[in-house]
Amino acid sequence: MTFSERFHEIRTGFERPFWVANISELFERLSYYAAFASLPRYLHESLNFGVERASSLAGLFGGLVWFLAAFGGALADRMGFRRALSLAYLILTISYFLLGSIGSPWFAPVRNAMPLVVLVTLILMLPALGISLVKPCVVGTTARASKENVRSIGYSIYYTLVNIGGAAGPFLAGWVHQHLSVEKVFGMAALSVFAMFFAVLLLFKEPRRSGEVQTESLGQVAKNFLTVVSNWRFMLFLIIFSGYYVAFWQQFIILPLYIHDYVNANSNTEMLLMWDSLTVIALQMVVSILTQKMPSFRGITLGTLISGLAWLLLVLHPSVTMAVATLIVVAIGEITQQPRYYEYISRLAPSGQQGTYMGFAFLPIGIGSLVGGWFGGFLLHHFGEVLHRPALIWWAVSGVGVATAGLLWVYDRLVRRDPLRGADARGTLAEENSA
Amino acid sequence: MPQLYVIVLAILVVVLPAIALYRTSQLKTKCYECPRHETQETL
Numbered sequence: 001m002t003f004s005e006r007f008h009e010i011r012t013g014f015e016r017p018f019w020v021a022n023i024s025e026l027f028e029r030l031s032y033y034a035a036f037a038s039l040p041r042y043l044h045e046s047l048n049f050g051v052e053r054a055s056s057l058a059g060l061f062g063g064l065v066w067f068l069a070a071f072g073g074a075l076a077d078r079m080g081f082r083r084a085l086s087l088a089y090l091i092l093t094i095s096y097f098l099l100g101s102i103g104s105p106w107f108a109p110v111r112n113a114m115p116l117v118v119l120v121t122l123i124l125m126l127p128a129l130g131i132s133l134v135k136p137c138v139v140g141t142t143a144r145a146s147k148e149n150v151r152s153i154g155y156s157i158y159y160t161l162v163n164i165g166g167a168a169g170p171f172l173a174g175w176v177h178q179h180l181s182v183e184k185v186f187g188m189a190a191l192s193v194f195a196m197f198f199a200v201l202l203l204f205k206e207p208r209r210s211g212e213v214q215t216e217s218l219g220q221v222a223k224n225f226l227t228v229v230s231n232w233r234f235m236l237f238l239i240i241f242s243g244y245y246v247a248f249w250q251q252f253i254i255l256p257l258y259i260h261d262y263v264n265a266n267s268n269t270e271m272l273l274m275w276d277s278l279t280v281i282a283l284q285m286v287v288s289i290l291t292q293k294m295p296s297f298r299g300i301t302l303g304t305l306i307s308g309l310a311w312l313l314l315v316l317h318p319s320v321t322m323a324v325a326t327l328i329v330v331a332i333g334e335i336t337q338q339p340r341y342y343e344y345i346s347r348l349a350p351s352g353q354q355g356t357y358m359g360f361a362f363l364p365i366g367i368g369s370l371v372g373g374w375f376g377g378f379l380l381h382h383f384g385e386v387l388h389r390p391a392l393i394w395w396a397v398s399g400v401g402v403a404t405a406g407l408l409w410v411y412d413r414l415v416r417r418d419p420l421r422g423a424d425a426r427g428t429l430a431e432e433n434s435a
Numbered sequence: 436m437p438q439l440y441v442i443v444l445a446i447l448v449v450v451l452p453a454i455a456l457y458r459t460s461q462l463k464t465k466c467y468e469c470p471r472h473e474t475q476e477t478l
Contacts, residue, residue: 290439290440291440302444305448306444306447309447309448310447312452312455313451315458316451316454316455316458317458391458391459392459395455395459
C-alpha cells in the first residue's frame, strides 16, 4: 500500500464524532493537568493548608477518578455518549470554577458554613464524576466512529492527544500563574471544559452502536467487581503495583512544593510538570522498539525500577534542571512499563472478562494517588519541616519505587501463575506483534 | 539493544545510588521560603 493510499484511508476512516470526542479529550486533559499542577501550592499557599493536608487533598483529586472509571463506563453506555459527555463537561466546568473560587469574597457564606477542609474535599471530589464519564465516552466513540482498518491508529491518536493535553495543561497553568494568579488557573481550566460543553452539544453526533457492543448494568459491574476481587493473585499484583504510582504521583503532589520551598522560590513549578508528557510523546516509539522482545512482566519490573531510581537524581543535585532530568527518566520508566502492564492484564483475564480486568488496571493509579498524597505529605513534613533534611524525601520516594520493583520480582518468582507464564518467559510471537 | 538496557540499568542500580549516598552527606540545600529554615542551611 502506498503512502497516499494509507493517508486516504486515515482521512476517510474516521467519522466526525471521533474528532470531536478526541479533541474535547485534549482540552479535558489540559484542564485536569493544569488544575493538578497548580493544586498543591494553591492549597498550601493560598488556602493555607499545611503541607500534609495539602498533599493528601491533592492525592484525593488525582486518585478518586480512577475508582469511578468502571462505573462511569456503565453509566455512559446507558445515558448515551452525547448526553454523558455534555453532562460531564458541565460538571467539570462547575467543579474547576468552584475550586478557583474558594477564597473569593462572594464564596464567603458557603466557606463559613462548614470547615474549609470539608468544603475543599467535597469540591475536589466533583471533577472525578465528570472525568469518569468522559473517558469511556471518548474511548467508546473512538471504537464506534472509526473503521476497522484505522482503529488502532485511532487509539494512537487518542493517546497522543491525551499526552498533548498533559503537556499543554501544566504549560498554560505556569503561564497563567506567573502572569495572572493561581486562582485564574482554575478559571482557565473551567473555560477550557466549558468550551467543550458547547462543542459537544453543537458538533457531536451519537456514534452508531455496533452489534458486539454490550451495555452492562451497574449491577453487572458490581458482580464483575466481586469476581475480580476474589482473584487474590491478581489483587496482590495490583496492590504491589500501586507502589509504582505512590512514587510516580509525587511529581504532581510534592515536587512543586519541594522545588518552591527548598530549591528556588521563583521557579515556575507548573511548567516543570510538562516534561513527563513531553518525554512520553517523544520517546514512546523508541522505547517500544527497544523493549519489544522483552517478556511483559520483565518490562513492568524494569520500568518500575527505572522510574523508582530516577528520584535519586534530585539527591545528586537539587535544582530545577535536575528535576527536569528526574521527570524525563521517570517518564522513560513509565513508557517501559505501561504498554506491557496493560498487555499483561489483558492476557491474564479469562476469556470474556478482559473488559472487567482492564477496568481494574486503573486501580493502582488511584490507590497510588490516594496513598501517595498522604505519604508525600508525611515526607515533606517530617524530612523537610521537622528534620530539615529535604533530600531524604527523595530517598524515601525512590525506596518505594525500588521496593515495588523488588516485590514484583518476588511475585514473579513465588506467586505468579498464569497460563502464559511459560510462553511469556520466552517472549511469544503474539507479544512481539502486539508491542 | 538489550545490552544497552543492561548498561543503563547497571548505571542506575549501582552508580546512581552510590553518588547519591555521597551527595547526601555533602549537600547543602537552601530553603528560601520557610522562615524556620532561613537561619540554618539544611543538609
